[in-house]
Amino acid sequence: MGGMHKTSSRLLALLSLLQMHRDWSGDDLAGRLDITSRTVRRDIDRLRELGYPITTVKGPAGGYRLEAGTRMPPLLFDDDQAVALAVALQTAAVGTTVAEDASRALATLRQVMPPRLRHRVDLLRITAVQPPAAPDTLQVETQVLMDLSRVIHAREELRFDYTPSSSTSDDNPRRVQPHHLVTWRQRWYLVAWDLHREDWRTFRVERIRPRTPTGPRFVPRELPGGDVSTFITGRFRGNGGNGGTATDWPCRGEVVLGLPAADVAPFAEDGIVEELGSRHCRLILGSWSWTGLAAAIGRFDAEIEVVGPPQLATAFGELAARYAHAARATRPETGPAR
Known part of the structure; x- marks a missing residue:
């Protein structure tokens, strides 16, 4: 039993050396393990029987290399x-x-x-807390991720059908130069240069249905901002350090809220919250419209002082009139809808 244990330990030590991603000569392995070259050859054969694809390296001294195989052999981790x-x-x-x-x-x-x-x-057990998924979030097929990864790596143009909503997709497929596959807030996005619109676009992956065959190879363009992280944060998070590029939120405003920063920060999503004392904070937030931005700020249920710009103050006025009209139009005698 002791001999079997010794052999097993030696095989693991040999495998650990081979996993260092370099070519080993038989003599080097024998020296490191303090065994004969003949024992090295025998142990190599045993590892091959276990499923490890170890190739023999040609050369004056000969040697061995651990390659990727056709199936998963037993794994060894420290x-x-x-x-x-x-x-x-x-x-x-x-x-x-x-x-x-x-x-x-x-x-x-x-x-x-x-x-x-x-x-x-x-x-070390941890809980990875994810924000609640949006109602329209769909499961992404692993095969689609693999298909997109392949064309990005190959730098090949891609055609795909895209469903922008629950409606059926357009008859004309999108034709793009795919650059990056990214995740943002539980969703997968394809970052690509849209050849028809001649502009950068982000596409929700669960709405993509790739077509075959793929198109010709292309030379990758440089992303606005210089890298995919800057581009994505700029596209989805206001200027994100982008220095005011076209990927910013179209509407961005600043207010002072009558709430402590600690009460606002967990719900500010991509906004910037600055503490102004124990009962006030500054909030800088972006949105696709001024009305949407005013409504998003209004949900904090606190006194609001608009710092700027004037369009945000106008949007608050329009919302106030709309809400006042809704309050007057309410008929108390009408029961809840059935």
Whole structure:
């Protein structure tokens, strides 16, 4: 039994060396493991029988390299790798496209962990809290993600049908140069250069139905802002440090609210909240319309002082008149709708 344990330990040590992504000569491996070259060859054969695709490297000294295979062999992680993987899987197991697969992978990993590692993982158990999904959020098919990833990597033009709402898609497919696949607030987006509109666009992935074949290869353009992070935060979060590019919110205003900053910040979403004392704070927020911005600010149920711009103050006045009219038009004698 002792000999079998020694052999198993040696195989794991050999596998650990091969996973360092470099070519090893038989003599180097023998020296590192303090065994003969003949034992190295025999252990390599055993690892191959277990499913590890180890190729023989040509050359004067010969050697071995661990390649990617056609199926998943038994895996070997050190302690820190195993804990990091478990934490990543816990995060992925909440509200993502691969949530179910991540949960199964985490259960499998935890089952084979030694007690000391399982204890570490249990101490590190985390809850990845996601904001509530919008009613129109749809599940993204993994195959669509793979198809989009492939054309982005290949830098090939893409045609796809796009459903902008619950209605049927247009007869004419979109034709784009796909650049990035990103996630933002529980949704997948394709960032692409729209060849018909000659402008950058973000497309919701769950509304994309790719067509085949793909188009010719293209030379990638530079994103506004220089990188995808700046572009996306600019597109969805106001200027996001973009310096006032065309991707900003079209309407952006500043107010002082009669609430502590701590009460406003959790609900400000992409806004900027600045504390002005124990009972007031400054809120800078963006929206697609002035009316929408005024309504969003009004939900805080507090005294509002408009700092600017004048369009926001006008929108508050228009909303006030509309709400006053709605209040007058209410007929108390009318019961609730059935």
